[in-house]
Amino acid sequence: MKIRIIACICLLLSALIYSCQSDSSIEFKQYYSAGALVYKSHCQNCHGIKGEGLAALIPPLTDTSALKKYQTKLPCIIQNGLKGKITVVGKDFDGTMPAAGLAPIEIAQVITYVGNSFGNKLGVVTGDDVGVALGKCN
């Protein structure tokens, strides 16, 4: 009897954990796959199909530590564009990035895509995260 109860609880727990995981993984997949399309149409021409950038003109998106460093600023950079110096993989870039003209949800999708492609593993960034960050843009 005891064993059956324990087994039941275990099963329940594992089902709970499993369903939680798959919920977040479904969310991740939705953001990621939508982000891939946003990336292709708005970012890929300049940043490249593998996020490789272009020589010293356009920074690559393969530098996880730089992505982390600019993480809170990324939504603002994507929304408003960027002018002035930025340091990626130890190199300075001082070109101009145009504003992407994206909705907050698209910004979240593309950050999730970039943050988990090209060797990066930064997890999901949601539309709510982006909304909060956009409220703090300079």
Added chain:
Amino acid sequence: MLLLLSACKFNGDKKTLPIYGNRTPVTKTVNGQQVTDTVYQSIPAFKFVNQYGDSVGSKNLQHDIYVADFFFTTCPSICPIMQRNMLAVYNAYKDTADVKIISYTIDPKHDTVPILKKYADKLGISGNSWWFLLGDKETVYQLANNYLVGVSEDKTAPGGYMHQGYFVLIDKQQHVRGSYDGTDPKQVDQLITDIKTLKAEPVSK
């Protein structure tokens, strides 16, 4: 027509590239006999300034095969992908003396010599195998027609200019021998192959 096609086919084993553009038959009298020859469209003479501030032009390209494109340094749309693909052409032929790349800016107001030099440096371009040329705007836009590339100023386009992303292959007689979509890596691979074919062509005319 079929006969003509097959005649072309049996002309030789090696592939030859077509000559693009208008052609006009010209009849001349040679040694008292009427001879009709075909005159192909060619790139007219030009003289501009390159990224080093040197005055250069068609005279410097008389003995070269070259690839031409039209761009501007602040172009946010197709230029980065074009230059990424052109870098592949550059890397394949930078040590080949008679193959060059010519990129004409269509925004001469902004793209001054120092800006073109900085741009070339950032792309990692050195030496004289890839020139970024600055010239009078009207002349450059006219010249684009000769390369069969459409360019225009357009305030509604991203960056303020509209241009087609073709890479145009020019032979040593200034004829257009190929036109490739500079945004498509596959077509650019074809261009790299075609330059080899063109180089192997016997000198004629």
